[in-house]
Amino acid sequence: MMHRLTRRSVGLSLASVTLALLGASCSKKTEPAGDTTTAPVASASVKAAAPETVTLQGSGASFPAPIYSRWFHEFSAKNPGIRVNYQATGSGAGIKAFIASQTDFGASDAAMTDDEIKEAKGNVVLLPVTAGHVVLAYNLEGIKDLKLPREVYAGIFLGEVKKWNDPKIAKANPGVKLPAQDITPVNRSDGSGTTFVFTQHLSAISEKWKAGPGTGKSVNFPAKTAVGGAKNDGVAALIQRTPGAIGYMEFAFAATSNQPMAALENKAGKFVAPELKAATASLASVEMPADLRAWAPDPTGDEAYPIVTYTWILAKKTYDDKAKAAAIKTLLKWCLSDGQKLSEGLHYIPLPETVAGRVTQAADTIE
Numbered sequence: 001m002m003h004r005l006t007r008r009s010v011g012l013s014l015a016s017v018t019l020a021l022l023g024a025s026c027s028k029k030t031e032p033a034g035d036t037t038t039a040p041v042a043s044a045s046v047k048a049a050a051p052e053t054v055t056l057q058g059s060g061a062s063f064p065a066p067i068y069s070r071w072f073h074e075f076s077a078k079n080p081g082i083r084v085n086y087q088a089t090g091s092g093a094g095i096k097a098f099i100a101s102q103t104d105f106g107a108s109d110a111a112m113t114d115d116e117i118k119e120a121k122g123n124v125v126l127l128p129v130t131a132g133h134v135v136l137a138y139n140l141e142g143i144k145d146l147k148l149p150r151e152v153y154a155g156i157f158l159g160e161v162k163k164w165n166d167p168k169i170a171k172a173n174p175g176v177k178l179p180a181q182d183i184t185p186v187n188r189s190d191g192s193g194t195t196f197v198f199t200q201h202l203s204a205i206s207e208k209w210k211a212g213p214g215t216g217k218s219v220n221f222p223a224k225t226a227v228g229g230a231k232n233d234g235v236a237a238l239i240q241r242t243p244g245a246i247g248y249m250e251f252a253f254a255a256t257s258n259q260p261m262a263a264l265e266n267k268a269g270k271f272v273a274p275e276l277k278a279a280t281a282s283l284a285s286v287e288m289p290a291d292l293r294a295w296a297p298d299p300t301g302d303e304a305y306p307i308v309t310y311t312w313i314l315a316k317k318t319y320d321d322k323a324k325a326a327a328i329k330t331l332l333k334w335c336l337s338d339g340q341k342l343s344e345g346l347h348y349i350p351l352p353e354t355v356a357g358r359v360t361q362a363a364d365t366i367e
Helices: 002-027 044-048 065-078 091-099 114-119 150-158 167-172 193-205 207-211 231-240 251-256 276-284 322-335 338-342 353-363
Strands: 054-060 082-087 105-108 125-138 184-188 227-229 245-250 263-265 308-315
Touching (some): 054 091, 065 322, 065 338, 091 308, 125 251, 125 353, 184 231, 231 251
Parallel strands (some): 184 245
């Protein structure tokens, strides 16, 4: 009797230890890695249930990376069975990886072209999930307010406006002491949707640009003094350490690094600062077509900021893995509803309700 009692006691003790260890594992969480372009590591409790966890891999545009990082973090916290990893590799690389089925979804500020869609065998749905605006940040000591006419900023990137005290810049900025300093244009060195958006705008306002470099994710910038930086954060860093520099990037990157941004002349001839309200006004005039590829290369309206864009998530119409199909639909619907509430605080433009509704319908067709 004593022998049986001892074995039972030991068995109970081992069971208690096992439960305690399981409880500790479930309560322990791994802190986010701090990478601004990658969703946080899943909690230990998710790891314990690995067979039931769906992991979505995505890559592409750096333009929306700050908001994607926040979205995917909060979504995974609310949906522990779904883990989302995202790498900001640039729009061009993101499209290529998606077409090659190296990722579950891609991201691009330039909607896929007809040829790219054919290359993906048509198995793609383009979903504009957020929007933002492209700004011209600059590095001029002591100058926090700067106005740039349309012909001037096109001329800077064409290599025709070379000095900061150029008469055309001085005329638009009376009373501002502009230095006799060389202008260093900064552009993207990688295939970039931000470059597509910026060059599409330059093509709309400058015949010389349209006939020359044109529109694309990668173009030949004519200015001999131009330098290139990888991704939006690379351009931002290059401007910060280069006196006399000016470059294009998504607003959130300039805002979070406290870089001065130029007020740009819009189609109505008004100089408009890159404030969120002005960018939202620009987007309001854009009509969304059936294929959800909408552009605003030169928006109208006195208060419209001139360079705005939607940015797209690229998903498959049909996934071989049905669990992934269900997971990405859940993710997209959250981004298009609760996620939109975080937009303004992260310096992005919330989608108009009608647009969010149409995109949600498109996301619901994923199988």
